[in-house]
Amino acid sequence: MDKQAVRKGLDRPRDSIHLLLDGAAAEQLKRRSNGTNWNNREPLFHMLLGF
Structure with missing residues (x-):
């Protein structure tokens, strides 16, 4: 098992959520x-x- 590949697979959803939250205004x-x-x-x- 490639630990680095697993880590990247787990990091991707977290990064996506951060992008959504950072790009949304409070009123949205x-x-x-x-x-x-x-x-x-x-x-x-x-x-x-x-997650």
């Missing part, structure tokens, strides 16, 4: 998600926990 995160009762921040938080 507070806005309701389309088709749900959640705001845009809540699914991102659940994605982070799933």
